[in-house]
Each structure stands twice: as C-alpha cells, then as structure tokens.
Amino acid sequence: MSTAVAPRAVITGWSAVSPYGIGADAFAEGLRSGRPTAAPVDTARWKVPGTRAHLVPGFETREVLGKKGTRSMDRVTGLAVAAVGSLLERPGADRDAETGERAALVLATTTGSAASMMDFTRSSLVGDRPYDVDPAVMPNAVMNCAAGQCAIWYGIKGPNTTLAGGRAASLLSLNYATRLLSSGRADTVLCAAAEEYSAARYWLERHARGAEAPGVPLGEGAAVLLVEPADRLAPRRPRLAEVLAVRTRVATGNLVRGALDACVRSALDAAGVHPRQVWAAVAGDAPGLLGHLEREVLTEVCGNAALDRVPAVGRIGDVSAASGSFQIAVLLATAAGDPEAAGRIAVVTSADRDGSLACAVLRLGGAS
Structure with a gap:
C-alpha cells in the first residue's frame, strides 16, 4: 500500500515595508549597506517618553495608498496593504494567478492593532454615552481587519485567515499556507505578517518585558511571501x-x-x-x-x-x-x-x- 506524499511548497516572491523603506529592493539595499534604522521618536505625535524606534520612514497611510478608502484605515492595516501591493506590483508578477478565486491570504499578527482596540474601547468609556463611538473606526478594532482589507484592495477571493501567535505567528502562518496548498484549498497563498508602532504597543511591551531588555527599541513593518505548490509551478516561475x-x-x-x-x-x-x-x-x-x-x-x-x-x-x-x-x-x-x-x-x-x-x-x- 502506497501513501501519497503532499507536494512541497515553494516561495516564489517576496516584498516588505520596513524601516529601510517600501519594497524588496529597498530592504535588500538597506541590508547590504548595513545602515542603522533606529531614530528618536516624535514624543508629541506618539505620546511616549523620549525613546528610539525603527519606524518605516515617512510612512503615512493616505500618502502611500491614496485618499480613497483610507480615511479611517489604521497603521497596521496600511502597512499590510502596502506590503501586499508592493509584492503584486513587482516585475514579473502574475496578477491572474496571485489574486482571484484561487488565491489565499494568511496574515500573522500579535493582536491586530492594539492602538485601534484601545482607542475604540476608550471612546466608549469617556463619551457621554457608551455607544457614542465612531462606527467607521470599529472595523479596525477587529483582529482580522488588515487581512480583510488586503483581500478587498487586491481582489484576493480565496481563504482569508489571520493567525495571532506573537513572535511565532509568521512561521505558524507559513505552515498554514503549506496546508492550504496541499489540501487543494488554494493555488497560491500570500503569506504576510504585520506589526505597527504605536503608544499602545509601546506601553504593552514595556510592562510585559518588565526589567528584561528594557532598552530594545520597537520596530514596525510588514513582509509578505508568495507561496505556491512545487508540482504545479510554471517553468519560468522563480524558485527562491x-x-x-x-x-x-x-x-x-x-x-x-x-x-x-x-x-x-x-x-x-x-x-x-x-x-x-x-x-x-x-x-x-x-x-x-x-x-x-x-x-x-x-x-x-x-x-x-x-x-x-x-x-x-x-x-x-x-x-x-x-x-x-x-x-x-x-x-x-x-x-x-x-x-x-x-x-x-x-x-x-x-x-x-x-x-x-x-x-x-x-x-x-x-x-x-
């Protein structure tokens, strides 16, 4: 009796929005140069004590993605949407294969946007009435907002999954992506991960770490891998x-x-x-x-x-x-x-x- 072996998955593309800039080329160039990315934080904007952080330079969601559909978009969603877009717009991209009914998206996160969750909850507590909240902001308080927006922006109509697993979430998502391919649920998977910088995340990390590694600065960004089944890969498709x-x-x-x-x-x-x-x-x-x-x-x-x-x-x-x-x-x-x-x-x-x-x-x- 023979047992079928599931075909292995292959990473065929990647991109990133990082403290080095937007796109895979910016990330690779930053690594080659070895230039530092930590910089003093604008304490007035971020409402944190004087500290340093690795922020995506000049990243403003509405400036990067445009004004349409971004009025209430939070930072982690903007980072994720920008990263997926930079992957789909890379040279040699096949939009027909990488979006549509047979394309899936898996997004790794810690909690989604801690800032959006806390801000929405706070508005309910400090308003004249508990329901005096901005309904346009509510979707941001849901953990799978970023993954949903990526799918809506780019027409990714296959399985859409958000995995919250802290530092292990990215590899858990890669494992999930291989399962989607091996089970035939998708022909391609965009395997992404995103983390934003915010006052909420700063304070959560500061209290969670305690006295351990208090000086390690936070970073932010999003990275996305394109994963496809090896046995159905087109001959000219890169096998990274x-x-x-x-x-x-x-x-x-x-x-x-x-x-x-x-x-x-x-x-x-x-x-x-x-x-x-x-x-x-x-x-x-x-x-x-x-x-x-x-x-x-x-x-x-x-x-x-x-x-x-x-x-x-x-x-x-x-x-x-x-x-x-x-x-x-x-x-x-x-x-x-x-x-x-x-x-x-x-x-x-x-x-x-x-x-x-x-x-x-x-x-x-x-x-x-």
Whole structure:
C-alpha cells in the first residue's frame, strides 16, 4: 500500500515595508549597506517618553495608498496593504494567478492593532454615552481587519485567515499556507505578517518585558511571501526557497531550551536534513534571555558559521509577530547576492515569551 506524499511548497516572491523603506529592493539595499534604522521618536505625535524606534520612514497611510478608502484605515492595516501591493506590483508578477478565486491570504499578527482596540474601547468609556463611538473606526478594532482589507484592495477571493501567535505567528502562518496548498484549498497563498508602532504597543511591551531588555527599541513593518505548490509551478516561475518542513512546540520556563532543541531537530528530521548540512541559521532575536537562549540552541545544533551567514533581524528592531517573515526576507535577500547559497539548507526559528516555539527548514534556490 502506497501513501501519497503532499507536494512541497515553494516561495516564489517576496516584498516588505520596513524601516529601510517600501519594497524588496529597498530592504535588500538597506541590508547590504548595513545602515542603522533606529531614530528618536516624535514624543508629541506618539505620546511616549523620549525613546528610539525603527519606524518605516515617512510612512503615512493616505500618502502611500491614496485618499480613497483610507480615511479611517489604521497603521497596521496600511502597512499590510502596502506590503501586499508592493509584492503584486513587482516585475514579473502574475496578477491572474496571485489574486482571484484561487488565491489565499494568511496574515500573522500579535493582536491586530492594539492602538485601534484601545482607542475604540476608550471612546466608549469617556463619551457621554457608551455607544457614542465612531462606527467607521470599529472595523479596525477587529483582529482580522488588515487581512480583510488586503483581500478587498487586491481582489484576493480565496481563504482569508489571520493567525495571532506573537513572535511565532509568521512561521505558524507559513505552515498554514503549506496546508492550504496541499489540501487543494488554494493555488497560491500570500503569506504576510504585520506589526505597527504605536503608544499602545509601546506601553504593552514595556510592562510585559518588565526589567528584561528594557532598552530594545520597537520596530514596525510588514513582509509578505508568495507561496505556491512545487508540482504545479510554471517553468519560468522563480524558485527562491522550498519549504521542507515546519515544526512547533510549546514550553515555558526551564523547559524552553529542551523544547526548542527538540523542535529544531524534529524539523530537520522531517526535512531529511542532517544538522551539518545547515548553511544558514536565522534566529528571531527575541528581546532578553529568550533571544540569547534561541541563539545558543542554534549554535549547538547548527554551529557558529551558520549563524554568521545572515544579518540579524534585530537590526530593524523588535518587529514581534512580523519577525519570522522578516527573517525569511533577510535570508532571501542575502542568498540572492551569494552564488554559493543556491541549493543550501537554512533553518529559521521563532520563540515567543508566552511559550510558542517554531522552526522552519528551507532549501534555498527551490531545488526539488
């Protein structure tokens, strides 16, 4: 009796809205230059103490996307819509295949827009009556607003999913995307992640971290991957990376090290890869002790050389739920400039302080 093997998924395109600017080219150029992106925050605008952050330069939703349909759009939605648009408008894009009935969208997030949720709730509490709220703002307070707006703007009519998983959300979304393809629910998946900067997020992070890593500045942005099934890929379609395996674990406290080690090794086993074959290991750079632990585990499993081949995602700040997608973007941008990267193995990990752990194994160049 034979068992059918689900076809693997291939990343065929990517783009980003990041502290380096809008688009994949801006992100890749920023990585090559190594220029810093942290800058003092306008305390009057953001209503936070004097601090530094990695903001998308000059990003104003209505200026980037236009005035139509953006009057009440919040920042995280604007970032997500802009990132998806930059992917769909890239050279060589196939809008017929990447949008429409057979295209899906999966968006990774922490909570959606914490600022919109808090502002809407506050307006109900401070108004003369609880229902004195702006109905145009209410959609922003729903976690899946950004994903819904991306679908509406670009005619993505397949499955539309929002996954809230903190720092692990991006890799969880990549895993979900591969399941949509293997089950035949979609022919292409836009796998996105977005995180905004706001006073609400600043204070939530400041209190959640406590005394641990108080000086790590927040970052913001959105990154999106185009994922397609390898067995139905057109001959001229780029094969940037093949998704060999994604595995997850849940652990907290003293159990994290062992669980993360097991997660990485399980993903490598599922991919049929020996740790010595790993060319690049990309850590999520979680603030504080968790980030140090993640790097220690990857060093033990994959070696120092693998960790040194790709720039740290932390150079654009703490982008939380978007970190995994940005890690893959960093990996793809680096591999594009290194002829030795083709066909090599990369490991990408995420570790969230609430206990979610994830590891993806990719083969660069999309060799099948």
